Amino acid sequence: MNGAVATTIIVAGLALAGYALLMTALNRRMNVPLLAAVGVLEILLLVQVGIIVARLAGGERPAGLATLIGYLIATPLVPVAAAVWGLMERSRWGPAVIAVAGLVAAVLMVRLHQIWPVIHV
């Protein structure tokens, strides 16, 4: 069940990174479609965090609980921080920041799986 969400996040994160890098290459600034895509990524990440929290609430525990909780806190902050920092930039480098957030979201899913293998990717 949670494998589908994580896979979607990886695909969406990489697609967002590709789109944002294209915007950088085309010398475009931050725009509404890009922000909307960041919003979609944020919702997907929150769903994934919710799934993991539900498993924790159900009594399951990973070996590295502290690390996992750190990831659960940091993960939803990534698109928000990138959006704020990117919107402050009025050049092509705003979308470049968003590209980093997309790549990081994909990497985070792999790392979550490494921390707690029951989280499928």
Next chain:
Amino acid sequence: MSEPTAPPEHTASRPGSTRTGPGRLLVAIYGLFALSACARAGVQIATKFSHAPVAYLLSAFAGAVYILATVTLAAGSPTARRIAVLSCSVELAGVLAVGTWSLADPATFPDATVWSSYGSGYGFVPLVLPVFGLLWLRRWTRRPKTQRTTATSAEDAGEAAGF
């Protein structure tokens, strides 16, 4: 490239600040590495320090250097730029030294640091990042010359600016 006393430029003739333009991207990536290196080192030191003390202390040191680079690049004042050049130089030296050390003496590193094997666990970003940081900071030190000698001369500038 050996004059440490470049006159303090004002922002009018330069790209706004070290945090704008490409610097926006650099600060974002530095911030990411500052967070991940520090959080990782913090958990490792708190939970299993004796397992690999050298690796964990080096991770903590790397995290501190990343924080310094993030803050100084984001601040962008002349003093902050000098500290940023210094921290990028330390970072480059660190990733090269620790990368070599981790390959030559794997027994000291039963667990990886950010800089092990030249940052291969992090897609070699730790190796590339200080180079781009120094290239970016060079805009405020001197007019760019040939690309070939950039990294070394920027590092020289960093050492000179540190005194």
